[in-house]
Amino acid sequence: MARWGGILCAAWCLIALAVIGVRVSTGRAFDTDIQSLLPANALDPVLDAAMSSASTAAASRIFILVTAKDSARAAQAGAALNRALTGTGVYVPDSNEGEALARWLYANRNALVCEASAQAFDGAAAARGSLALLFAPIAPVSADLLRHDPFLRTLALGQCLAPPGKPIGEGSVLLSGRLTRSAFRLDVQDQVLGGYQAWRAAWPDVRAARVGAVFHAAFGASQAKSETTVLGIFSLVLVLLALFVVFRRPLAVLATLAVTAAGAIGSLGAALLVFPSVHVMVFLFGSALIGVTSDYALHYLATGPQSGWAPSTERVRQVFRPLLVCMCTTALGFASLALFDVPLFQQVAVFAVAGVFTAWAFTVTLLPLMDPKPRNSARLSQWWDRLEAPFARLRWTRARAIIVGLLTAAVCAAGLARYRPLDDVRQFQQGSPALKVEESQVRAATNYVPSPSFLLSFAATPDGARAHEEAVLAALPAKLRADVFAASRWDPSQARRAANTAALLQRLYGPYLAERAALLGIDTDPFAVAAEADPPRFVSDLTGNAAGRAYLIAPLGPEAAKARPQGPGALFVDPAARYSQAFAGYRAVVGFAIVLAFAFCALVVLALYRSWRALTILAGPALGVVLAVAVPALFGLPASIFSLAALFVVIGAGIDHSVFQYEAAQTRGARIDLAVFLDAGTTIASMGLLGLSQAYPVQAFGVSVAVGVVAAYGFSAFAAHLGSRRDT
Amino acid sequence: MKGALGLALGFFLGLMGAMASADAKCIDPFATLPVPARTAFTQTRHFQNVAKPLVAEGVVEIAAAHVRWHVTKPVDILTVIAPEGVTQSVDHGPPQALGASGGDAFLSGSGLLHVLSGNFSAARAQYKITTLPPIGGNWHLRLVPRGEQVARLIRHMDVQGCIGVASLQVQQADGDWMDIRLALPAKSK
Numbered sequence: 001m002a003r004w005g006g007i008l009c010a011a012w013c014l015i016a017l018a019v020i021g022v023r024v025s026t027g028r029a030f031d032t033d034i035q036s037l038l039p040a041n042a043l044d045p046v047l048d049a050a051m052s053s054a055s056t057a058a059a060s061r062i063f064i065l066v067t068a069k070d071s072a073r074a075a076q077a078g079a080a081l082n083r084a085l086t087g088t089g090v091y092v093p094d095s096n097e098g099e100a101l102a103r104w105l106y107a108n109r110n111a112l113v114c115e116a117s118a119q120a121f122d123g124a125a126a127a128r129g130s131l132a133l134l135f136a137p138i139a140p141v142s143a144d145l146l147r148h149d150p151f152l153r154t155l156a157l158g159q160c161l162a163p164p165g166k167p168i169g170e171g172s173v174l175l176s177g178r179l180t181r182s183a184f185r186l187d188v189q190d191q192v193l194g195g196y197q198a199w200r201a202a203w204p205d206v207r208a209a210r211v212g213a214v215f216h217a218a219f220g221a222s223q224a225k226s227e228t229t230v231l232g233i234f235s236l237v238l239v240l241l242a243l244f245v246v247f248r249r250p251l252a253v254l255a256t257l258a259v260t261a262a263g264a265i266g267s268l269g270a271a272l273l274v275f276p277s278v279h280v281m282v283f284l285f286g287s288a289l290i291g292v293t294s295d296y297a298l299h300y301l302a303t304g305p306q307s308g309w310a311p312s313t314e315r316v317r318q319v320f321r322p323l324l325v326c327m328c329t330t331a332l333g334f335a336s337l338a339l340f341d342v343p344l345f346q347q348v349a350v351f352a353v354a355g356v357f358t359a360w361a362f363t364v365t366l367l368p369l370m371d372p373k374p375r376n377s378a379r380l381s382q383w384w385d386r387l388e389a390p391f392a393r394l395r396w397t398r399a400r401a402i403i404v405g406l407l408t409a410a411v412c413a414a415g416l417a418r419y420r421p422l423d424d425v426r427q428f429q430q431g432s433p434a435l436k437v438e439e440s441q442v443r444a445a446t447n448y449v450p451s452p453s454f455l456l457s458f459a460a461t462p463d464g465a466r467a468h469e470e471a472v473l474a475a476l477p478a479k480l481r482a483d484v485f486a487a488s489r490w491d492p493s494q495a496r497r498a499a500n501t502a503a504l505l506q507r508l509y510g511p512y513l514a515e516r517a518a519l520l521g522i523d524t525d526p527f528a529v530a531a532e533a534d535p536p537r538f539v540s541d542l543t544g545n546a547a548g549r550a551y552l553i554a555p556l557g558p559e560a561a562k563a564r565p566q567g568p569g570a571l572f573v574d575p576a577a578r579y580s581q582a583f584a585g586y587r588a589v590v591g592f593a594i595v596l597a598f599a600f601c602a603l604v605v606l607a608l609y610r611s612w613r614a615l616t617i618l619a620g621p622a623l624g625v626v627l628a629v630a631v632p633a634l635f636g637l638p639a640s641i642f643s644l645a646a647l648f649v650v651i652g653a654g655i656d657h658s659v660f661q662y663e664a665a666q667t668r669g670a671r672i673d674l675a676v677f678l679d680a681g682t683t684i685a686s687m688g689l690l691g692l693s694q695a696y697p698v699q700a701f702g703v704s705v706a707v708g709v710v711a712a713y714g715f716s717a718f719a720a721h722l723g724s725r726r727d728t
Numbered sequence: 729m730k731g732a733l734g735l736a737l738g739f740f741l742g743l744m745g746a747m748a749s750a751d752a753k754c755i756d757p758f759a760t761l762p763v764p765a766r767t768a769f770t771q772t773r774h775f776q777n778v779a780k781p782l783v784a785e786g787v788v789e790i791a792a793a794h795v796r797w798h799v800t801k802p803v804d805i806l807t808v809i810a811p812e813g814v815t816q817s818v819d820h821g822p823p824q825a826l827g828a829s830g831g832d833a834f835l836s837g838s839g840l841l842h843v844l845s846g847n848f849s850a851a852r853a854q855y856k857i858t859t860l861p862p863i864g865g866n867w868h869l870r871l872v873p874r875g876e877q878v879a880r881l882i883r884h885m886d887v888q889g890c891i892g893v894a895s896l897q898v899q900q901a902d903g904d905w906m907d908i909r910l911a912l913p914a915k916s917k
Contacts, residue, residue, distance in 0.1 A: 075853065075854065076853060079875065128803075128818050128819060129818060131803045131805070131818065132803070132805045132816055132818045134782065135771075135782065135784040135799050135802070135803060135805055136797070136799065136805055136807050136816065140881050140900075140902075141773075141904075142775065142776075142900070142902045142903075142904055143775035143776050143777055143778045143904065144902075146775070519802075520778070520780070520782070521778060521779065521780030522775075522778050522780075
């Protein structure tokens with residue numbers, strides 16, 4: 001049985017390794033998108049899709065202000081940067097979109113007007129303005145264009161429909177464009193950053209200021225990767241050092257490494273099998289698993305010196321039940337995270353459950369083959385006993401219990417009084433200070449102020465959505481209307497098109513066409529050519545369909561956003577506020593989920609021990625949970641969905657400690673204090689390190705886990721003591 | 729499109745800016761030419777397969793920091809190009825910003841303001857300039873845009889002059905062309 005289990009475990013590890021190799025080689029295995037942290041189904045499908053579209057469109061934009069000693073140098077450097085970015089294959093400069101825009105405007109020149117409505121169209125002004133284009137030496141006018149567009153509507157619309165901007169100063173050029181693939185993909189970030197940095201090296205005398213989600217994402221990914229490496233290595237070193245000191249055998253260290261590696265391979269392999277990509281934050285959460293999975297090896301290895309290296313079947317029998325309880329409760333604790341509709345937590349759940357299961361399976365099937373009886377077994381057993389001895393002197397007394405109880409109550413009261421929730425997603429991630437400075441430089445030079453808010457118009461048909469958007473815009477003052485980038489201005493509803501065409505006929509072509517034809521000396525027919533054209537990319541990016549409804553997104557500038565425009569079939573959307581609202585809602589659900597996790601664990605404990613007294617196992621984790629909330633609050637760290645998610649880890653890890661303490665007390669078997677201390681110590685060290693992260697979500701998670709596990713460890717001994725007393 | 733508009737205007741006006749004072753001796757066009765003040769111009773636009781060209785007349789005023797291109801016939805249009813941007817007013821109406829950020833960025837980013845003040849050497853960064861055989865004792869230059877965006881609009885420009893630019897022919901990429909002739913420069917007001 002054990003043999004087959006070992007074969008299956010080895011086979012799974014090899015499969016997981018192959019999955020990791022294949023998925024990593026595609027370059028799409030890892031995800032750095034902050035949106036992946038958000039609840040998946042908390043919003044209306046149309047709103048959800050619109051927020052995703054708006055975010056994708058906004059995230060794909062890149063602006064780079066290039067400044068040099070003079071305009072010529074800036075132009076040369078800008079052209080070189082344009083070539084470098086275009087050469088990456090993932091960047092398209094806006095200038096490339098000009099032809100598509102011109103085709104669209106030409107095809108729709110008789111259905112669009114510069115004014116906000118057909119009623120406001122001024123035919124005389126349009127005729128006069130076209131003369132300016134005609135006689136100024138700058139207009140790209142041709143005979144063909146004049147025959148079919150004698151009032152140069154195509155050029156005029158290109159001028160008036162574009163949002164107002166600010167001229168770029170002498171010595172600077174502004175590059176703008178979009179990414180053709182997600183800014184949050186690591187390979188895209190590497191390509192863009194690679195191209196940009198190569199250009200920087202080639203133009204050292206030129207300054208550049210960047211705006212773009214891809215640069216922030218690359219910074220975040222770099223920081224997360226660096227933290228993962230540092231925290232993971234430090235955690236591993238601490239664990240291995242502790243093991244070497246206790247077991248005094250390199251083999252024990254290697255065996256622990258093997259179990260930890262198996263857990264890591266199993267967790268990542270399963271996550272990559274289940275999800276299209278795994279968020280890098282999962283590794284930060286998942287690095288805590290090193291402390292958990294190493295415990296399994298530790299408990300098995302401890303049976304060596306404790307039993308004088310009894311036969312491996314006997315040693316496995318000693319730890320099988322407690323390890324099974326630990327594995328099941330830890331897995332259930334992490335699995336409870338899947339109850340949240342947060343993609344990140346679902347990934348953590350799969351990652352962690354697969355990891356602890358693989359590590360457990362490895363420990364009870366393959367690890368025994370790696371730990372034969374050493375030649376100096378007697379000396380090692382004596383060393384173990386020496387280390388174990390001090391724990392015998394640590395016992396709960398009534399006085400100690402009262403003091404600790406009062407202290408705990410005081411901390412809880414003070415902490416809960418200072419409890420402060422944090423749901424604002426804008427405060428979850430701190431961006432690069434250097435990039436913020438660069439953004440302010442671009443803003444100062446161009447007046448470009450990105451705003452995440454937008455007007456969402458929706459209806460059963462695209463035309464209905466356009467009509468809703470037009471109605472909201474019509475109700476806005478002209479100044480605010482100019483602060484809205486609306487697709488319906490470029491691609492109006494059928495009703496608006498008909499009205500525009502009628503206005504053009506009555507107020508422009510009717511009174512002025514003959515005169516214009518005489519001036520030009522050619523025959524003109526503005527309606528002769530019915531050209532077809534696809535909407536330009538920036539218009540089509542603002543449209544979409546979801547749940548059988550069509551929608552339009554109209555990005556709002558800061559002034560328009562303040563007015564919070566909306567109307568029938570049109571909503572004002574502030575994505576950050578919506579997401580924050582969703583997070584706040586999930587915080588309320590966490591309380592229920594924690595109770596559920598305790599209920600699952602209670603069922604497992606009752607099923608395996610068949611005694612009500614076994615429920616004392618849950619006392620330590622329960623107090624750990626309370627203190628994990630209270631202590632960070634006492635020190636001013638706000639509570640969020642991330643810190644509350646850490647409570648599931650506290651439950652899982654706390655039950656581990658309690659189970660072994662309880663087993664030892666119940667069976668009157670070998671003393672387990674050293675093993676549990678080591679177990680808790682390594683777990684606390686590795687998880688507590690997450691509190692050193694610069695990213696708030698990880699920091700909050702780490703601090704809560706560290707505090708909770710310390711408390712759960714301390715109270716687990718008390719619970720075991722209580723359970724054993726009642727049995728006496 | 730706006731960038732191309734700004735570029736074309738800037739370049740045309742820049743060449744006007746290369747006009748020199750009345751001096752019988754031809755000046756090396758690649759030397760820094762004196763900046764003129766005001767001069768009249770005639771602009772004739774020829775369209776393919778159209779017999780009647782569009783003719784405009786006006787006055788151009790050039791300073792180190794701005795150019796005022798003022799068409800007075802057949803309609804009054806004043807175009808002002810400055811580092812702050814390009815504005816245009818029709819029939820003495822209020823000036824309207826032209827080209828929004830795109831055109832202005834293109835204009836200033838192309839170094840055209842240097843050209844406008846008569847600095848042909850600086851123009852080499854954006855234009856390939858070749859010397860053609862002289863016509864009637866005047867020097868004769870051909871300017872071919874280096875950038876793709878400008879080349880989509882302009883195939884090349886032929887410039888003639890002696891002490892400054894006297895005439896300019898712009899060959900558009902679509903086959904149409906334009907002649908601009910300048911009168912002798914007048915004194916600045």
